[in-house]
Amino acid sequence: MIVKSKQFMGGERTNFANSDIEVSKLCFGAWGLSGIFGQSSEKELIRAVINCLEKGVNFIDTARDYGESERIVGKALREFKGEEPFxxxxxxxxxPGMVRWGMPRDVExxxxxxxxxxxxxxSLRELGVERVNLVQLHLYWSNWGLEGYWMDELQGLKEKGKIDFLGISLPDHRHENALVIANSGLIDSIQTIVNVFDPLAFDSLIPLCQKKNIAVLARCVLDQGGLSGFLTQSTKFEEGDLRKTLFSERIREEYIARVDALKQYIPLHASSLTSLAIKFVLAHPGVTSALISMHIEKFANENIAVLDEPPLPDSVFQEIRTHHRWYKNLFNEVYWSDGIY
Structure with a gap:
């Protein structure tokens, strides 16, 4: 059972889908616990989870595919003495490899x-729990349709009491893959990329989810950190850091120029580029929660503090939405390492 927190540093909570369960507007995205964005000690990672929970972030999103993430989250939950998170x-x-994320494969x-x-x-064993609130297909392609043994199996997990809600996570920017299933009433949440450079989900998917009472979990809000402004022409990444591939030399110059163009909104409408990126995504009422890697305590605290700032004016939201969009897919570099698209 989820207990609603009465206080939350930095802002309001929002109902998850068509329920009375309240989740924080920021979600602890646990991909960073896998070391994909650089290495930290397990002690530091556990502390990072607990730090966010202590500051009112009551929503954690992890995955079986995130290396040791589930196990680390489980250890943090056992150490945390506060209210149980979502x-x-x-x-x-x-x-076959990363190709399955880049092109549709058969569901079988x-x-x-x-x-x-x-x-x-x-996952339940790694997390050390008997049930999770939400289980998502980490990969979903619209050519699978809406029916089949896979959907029956998901619904069966609900009936067995192992999960409360069903959702899907889209592989990348192609949010249109979720339009049909969003209309079906079969799922409770959709996780998709939404950020300053890619606001396309605001056009159709998110309004549809509002109509259907489907939770929208926005990921890549900071575009793997690029929208924080950390990237320079000389930035280097250690081996194993995903950003070494994402921010290749091929796109750096244009990426940095486009981030620099956002500085016109600082500090009048946001305290930093990070703040602007978070406030932009949360400006739309159809976004339930913004998923951000908060495995580094310093940056996590800065992210949480953003929720104490005034919201982004609608005029600024619309200006950024229409004038700063950039049609790109950083993950193409991951899907096909030879650079052939």
Whole structure:
């Protein structure tokens, strides 16, 4: 059972989907616990989770595919003495390398019969819990349709009391993949990329989710950190850091120029570029929560403090939405390392 927190440093909570469960407007995105954005000690990572929980972030999003993330989240939850957070994880997908994220695969290949239950059971063991609030397909393609053994298996997990809500996570910017299933009434949440450079989900998917009472979980809000302004022509990343591939030399010059163009809104409308990026996504009432990697305590505290700032004026939101969008897909560099699109 989820207990509603009465106080939250930095802002209001919002109802999750069509329920009375309240979640924080910022969600602890636990991908960073895997080391994908640089290494930290396990002690530091556990402390990072607890720090956010102590400051009122009551929503954690992890995944079976995030290395040791679930296990670390589980250890943090056992150490945390406060109220139980809203806990979400994702079903691990199968398939040939990263290509399955870039192009549609058959559902039988990605989620064979019995795999969904097997993946969730392993998540529950790693997390040290008997149930999670939300389980999401970590990969969903619209060509799978709406029916089949995979959907029956997901619904069965609800009936068995292992999960409260069902959702999907879209592989990248192609939010239109979720329009049909959003109309179906079969799911409770959709996780998709939404940020300053890619506001396209505001055009159709998010208004549809509002109409259908579907929770929208916005990810890549800071565009893997790029929208914070940290990137320079000389920035170097250690081996194993995903950003080494995402922010390749091929796009750096244009990326930095486009980030610099956003500085016109600082400090009048936001205290920093990070603040602007977070406030932009949360300016739309259809966004339930913004998922951000908060595995580094210093940056997590800065992110949480943004919620104490005045909201972004609608005129500024619309100006950024229309004049700063940039059609790109950083993940193409990951899907096909040879650079062929």
């Amino acid at each position: 806990l979400a994880t994702k079903i691990q997908s199968k398939g 290949e990605v989620y064979p019969k019995g795999w969904i239950t097997k993946s969730l059971d392993k």
